[in-house]
Amino acid sequence: MSFMRTVTVALTGAAGIYGGLVLYREYFVKAQYTGNEQLFGKTAIVTGANTGIGREVAHDLARRGARVIMACRDMKKCEEAREKIVADSFNTNVVCRECDLASIESIQNFAEQINKDEKYLHLLINNAGVMWHPSKLTKDGFEQHLGVNYLGHFLLTNLLVEKLSKCSPSRIVNLTSSMYKRGQIDFDDLNNSKKTFNAKIAYEQAALAIVIATQEFCRQYPNSGVTATCVNPGITRTDIARHTIDKSFFSRVIIGPLLKAFMKTPMQGAQAVLQCALDPKLEGQCGKYFSDMKEEPVGANAKNDKDAKRLWLISERWTRLKK
Ligand SMILES: NC(=O)c1ccc[n+]([C@@H]2O[C@H](COP(=O)([O-])OP(=O)(O)OC[C@H]3O[C@@H](n4cnc5c(N)ncnc54)[C@H](OP(=O)(O)O)[C@@H]3O)[C@@H](O)[C@H]2O)c1
Incomplete structure (x- = not known):
């Protein structure tokens, strides 16, 4: 009997803590973009734009009356x-267009x-992404x-920049991750084909490349009327974990819901993007x-102008923008 009581008390306590965490997340962690543009x-x-943060951003932009092109x-x-x-x-001016970024x-x-x-084109939200994808x-x-x-x-940005510029002031928002701070651009093996593949390192390198290229964009197109910003949305429960915690049944059913509380x-993840x-x-x-809706200085590993130029030139060649 006392065992049952102990279990009941423990479960009630755990449920209380879990509920408290959810409430904390909902009412205190949540930062909301309150502008009513x-x-x-x-x-x-x-x-x-079909799921996760992208879908919420598309939804919000549609609510504000924009023509929204969902590139999926x-x-x-x-x-x-x-x-x-x-x-x-209640906005019917929302359309789907095929775009496979791979x-x-x-x-x-x-x-x-x-x-x-x-x-017209006034906003380009470069949101799609994969995380810890297998090789x-x-x-x-x-x-x-x-x-x-x-x-x-x-590539997409460079192919659309003229149109964005014609509609200026216009904006590009590039989603990245705070994990860029741990990233390194490996110019000897940018494509991760020589070393043993490590999905985490590959994700960090790509996140850093986004931050570097965002700044180089500003140098490449100084008078275009187009601004580019990069943003870390913060840890958000979406399908992005499909190659990590959502891979096994145990993680999906036990760990996933627990992590959800944090x-x-x-x-909520979409708010920083909307800002x-x-x-x-x-x-x-x-x-x-921006990270979690706060502006942060760009990390030292993303500040080398020579590396930025080099990365930009390689990217132009690899995406066949320039021979
Ligand atoms: N969630 C987080 O905690 C977190 C943290 C930091 C940064 N981010 C960044 O936030 C962005 C949005 O992530 P999310 O959490 O919303 O992830 P998500 O729910 O997995 O959504 C990712 C979106 O990208 C699309 N996508 C993947 N590969 C694509 C391809 N080859 N071509 C076109 N679309 C493709 C997916 O389409 P399908 O549905 O067809 O796969 C999906 O619509 C990502 O760039 C991610 O790196 C997220």
Whole structure:
């Protein structure tokens, strides 16, 4: 009897702590972007908009009246998400367009369609990404993190910058991770093909490449009227963990829900992205880095201008922007 009582007390205590953590996350950790900018007449592209943070950003932009182009690789998932966004936001000006960031050809086709068919483009949210993906090459032979998270968005940005510039002031928001601080650009083996593959190192390198290229973008396009910002959304419970904690049944069912208490919801993760996209105070400011809605100085490993130029030139060649 006393054993049962002990178990009951322990379970009640654990449930109380868990509930407390959830409440803490909901009411104290949560930072919310409170600006009420309206986006009627504005056009925004969100990559990877069918789930997670991207879907919440697309949803919010739609609620504000923007024309939202959801750039996704899986059209079925995209259409399902689009229908929900339209139903919730009462904005029918939300469309799906195919864009697989693991394929140069797909990105080129997508950008060509945008440049031909869209009258305006004011916002580009480079959100799609993979984390700790097992070793696998993209269609063009790039390591997945480098190819999708960094090179794919690098190419997309450069193919759309003219259109963004014509609609200036316009903004680009590049999602990255605070793990960029641990990253290194390995110029001898940028594509992770010589050394033993380590998904964590590959993710960190891609995250750093995003931060470096965001600043180099500002030097490459100084008078374009287009600003680029990079943002770490904070630890958010999304499908991003599909190659890590969500891999095993035990992790999914036991560890996943426990960790959930400490993590942001996708809507909370989206707030930092919305701030970078919309906050009038950031108008004209290029190359900033935000983490959890606070501006932070860019880390020392992302500040070498010579490395930035070198990375930019390699990226231009590898994505066939320049021979
Ligand atoms: N969640 C976090 O804690 C966290 C922390 C730091 C940074 N971030 C960054 O935040 C961004 C959004 O992540 P999330 O947490 O929302 O992840 P998520 O729920 O896994 O969403 C990722 C999105 O990217 C898409 N995607 C993946 N590969 C693609 C490809 N080849 N072409 C086009 N789209 C592709 C996915 O499409 P499918 O559904 O078809 O796979 C999905 O729509 C990522 O860049 C991530 O690195 C997240």
